[in-house]
Amino acid sequence: MNKKEEKTEKELIVAKIDNGIVIDHITPPGRAFYALKALNIDENFPHSVFVAINLPSRKFGRKDLLKIRNMKREDLNIEKLGLLISGSNIAYIKDYMIIEKEKIKTPKRISGVIKCPGLNCITSRHEDVDPEFIVLNEHQPISLRCVYCDAIFNVHEHISLML
């Protein structure tokens, strides 16, 4: 990529947001789509969302970036994001200023955020139980093991099971 093209791509990055969150360094590129799903952002979401896919990054080559207006720390399930975009950074913005930063980590164990794909798993029935999983590996793509039925599966192949 030549200098001019790089500059043009940089200019594409949207302006600062007043209040909300910025999730940066989402890799590999394309993962921002998973993050939107995990954040339950769809056509009914009431605030502005800026999605940047495949931006040049000095450190990662290519990355994604999300800016979401009026979203707060308490609106996020960080563990859920940790299954899909661990390693990314979140900045919390208030009045155009970063008030807090956080790196998204892969959880060790997770419950209540994704359903088990195991066909014969007790958690797939109408029972008094939250699906619970042991996270098998720290780096993407992440695999989970159901603590009930022992099934092992890949999270991003079962994104539709996210709660």
Add this chain to the structure above:
Amino acid sequence: MVDNQVLSTSHLVAIRYLSEHDILRILDYATLIKQHPSNFHDRLKGKILALAFWEPSTRTRLSFEIAMLRLGGSVTGFSSSVGTSLEKGESLSDTITMLANYADGIVIRHPLRGSAKLAAEIAQKFGVPVISGGSGSQEHPTQALLDIFTIREFFGRLTGLNIALMGDLRYSRTISSLLLALSKFGRNTINLISHPSLRLQEELRLDLQETNLELIETEDLSDVISEFDVLYVTRLQKERFPDPMLYQKVKGSFQLHPSLLKSAKDRSLILHPLPRVDEIPYEIDRFPQAKYFIQAKNGVYIRMAILDHLLGDESVE
């Protein structure tokens, strides 16, 4: 005095959660019971065991019942879902909550994986122990314990053995629990004899990867007939095959023929979790290696040991 409260868990839902130490304590305690069963006749006097069997069972249910009666306790419960509120769709959660309010211990058999673990979590709130009598295709821990009890009784050890498993290795919870149990001990050679469509579950294979078990796959019993110390046979189920013709075609290859058995070692064991259909013909019963009925009888001692551990008071004279 024998201390019987040494298990690291207050339930028995899967071999997966037991340590080598837990398993040995159960085997040793069962040995003691087998030597002097009458010393244990009032260990669970006044206690009630609830049997919650969502799947039909004869052997496992009777064996638990007899074990409880031999310890001086009593038994109640239901078997299969016909004629119970389960038919009306009552959940496992509600049924276990109700039973935990009534009984001193619960044995559960259920067609879904994870059922025994969920039952244990619910009954834990009431301080009531849960024992699995089989959870779908996942595990059947008491069966595995009586299997290795029988193996240890005969060979005096649980390592350095050549063990051949034949039949349905994929959907058999007995096989899963037995392999997990053997994997807690030293080096053993495991010959897996099955049709390609009935090989071990991938998840189980992964669990066994880091263990001392050496797994060898074959489709032909004659490959290992002269080598095995233990031949463990399971039933092929027609409904596990995608096509009934295939079942008819392959079932003969996983049957034990008397002529083939002539090449087996004299000092070896043939085991089967029972019930059998025709994978072990009656003629085999006359061979000295056939020990499946002794194995089934050991099931009562093993279940007595487990019930006493989990429901009983701290020590026994």
